[in-house]
Amino acid sequence: MDLGIAGKTALVAASTGGLGLAIARALAAEGVRIAIVGRRRERAKEIVAELQEAYGRPGFDAAAIEADLTTAEGVRAAVEQTTADLGPIDILVLNGPGPKPGAAATLGSDDIAAAFELLVKPHHALVSHVLPGMRERRWGRILAVGSSGVAAPLPNLAISNTGRAALAGYLKTLAAEVALDSVTVNMLLPGRIATDRVAELDHAAAKRRGTTFEEIQLESRKSIPARRYGEPEEFGAAAAFLCSAPASYITGVALRCDGGLIRSL
Numbered sequence: 001m002d003l004g005i006a007g008k009t010a011l012v013a014a015s016t017g018g019l020g021l022a023i024a025r026a027l028a029a030e031g032v033r034i035a036i037v038g039r040r041r042e043r044a045k046e047i048v049a050e051l052q053e054a055y056g057r058p059g060f061d062a063a064a065i066e067a068d069l070t071t072a073e074g075v076r077a078a079v080e081q082t083t084a085d086l087g088p089i090d091i092l093v094l095n096g097p098g099p100k101p102g103a104a105a106t107l108g109s110d111d112i113a114a115a116f117e118l119l120v121k122p123h124h125a126l127v128s129h130v131l132p133g134m135r136e137r138r139w140g141r142i143l144a145v146g147s148s149g150v151a152a153p154l155p156n157l158a159i160s161n162t163g164r165a166a167l168a169g170y171l172k173t174l175a176a177e178v179a180l181d182s183v184t185v186n187m188l189l190p191g192r193i194a195t196d197r198v199a200e201l202d203h204a205a206a207k208r209r210g211t212t213f214e215e216i217q218l219e220s221r222k223s224i225p226a227r228r229y230g231e232p233e234e235f236g237a238a239a240a241f242l243c244s245a246p247a248s249y250i251t252g253v254a255l256r257c258d259g260g261l262i263r264s265l
């Protein structure tokens, strides 16, 4: 299927690794001009070189942008540099670091504030900068990386469950407001996709429970109907579709990419 987005410009937040990088690669394969954004400048440059090598052809370009997206300055700089290097942003992928674990019963007011600081404010700031141009040009795709916790809150991840539910509410409301301008707003919910972060979490769980990394992964795989973790490429492919031209009538959804992990309808 031709995704019809060659030549568009995408800012993919937190794309120097993990899910963000998988999305950036999938979009670049479609000829989308990509801004790779993260705190590691050298890693961003390596990825840009990789993309240029793989997809370099007239019209394709990529930019390496060093920015801390949890700060207002970082967000502004990332948007300004993307626009200067690659042109107006047509596709905005919202992604960023996850919060620390913790139970709901012991959440303090600082934790509640952190949920908004980390999981709502940076994404809202990016949208605020980019949305007016999308509406003016009457085309746009906003896609947020969420978590299965949006559909079924996860035990001991109270900050994540709280912040991501708030983000989901904001984006769902926004989707209805901008549909008439041909801007779609969706979320993609990872179950367990094999990234560095998931490996770190599994190592931490093994240490906490006095067992091995392999045991934790085996147990985790048993809880997934597909009996395996997802590959980042599978997640990237789903994201590229939601950002595509043929996905023009899909908006306001929170699509699961989880091998059947979430059991609720």
Ligand SMILES: NC(=O)c1ccc[n+]([C@@H]2O[C@H](COP(=O)([O-])OP(=O)(O)OC[C@H]3O[C@@H](n4cnc5c(N)ncnc54)[C@H](OP(=O)(O)O)[C@@H]3O)[C@@H](O)[C@H]2O)c1
Pocket (backbone or CB within 6 Å): 013, 014, 015, 016, 017, 018, 019, 020, 037, 038, 039, 040, 041, 043, 067, 068, 069, 070, 095, 096, 097, 098, 099, 145, 146, 147, 148, 190, 191, 192, 193, 194, 195, 196, 197, 198
């Ligand atoms: N993987 C899964 O199965 C899964 C499941 C549920 C939820 N999630 C959520 O999905 C998001 C991405 O997860 P992941 O697995 O891809 O994580 P990851 O492998 O740890 O990658 C995180 C990315 O975020 C960037 N980053 C971190 N802090 C940043 C900051 N302040 N400013 C800009 N970039 C920053 C990192 O690059 P730099 O170090 O260069 O900044 C890196 O590129 C997280 O919020 C995670 O909680 C993932």
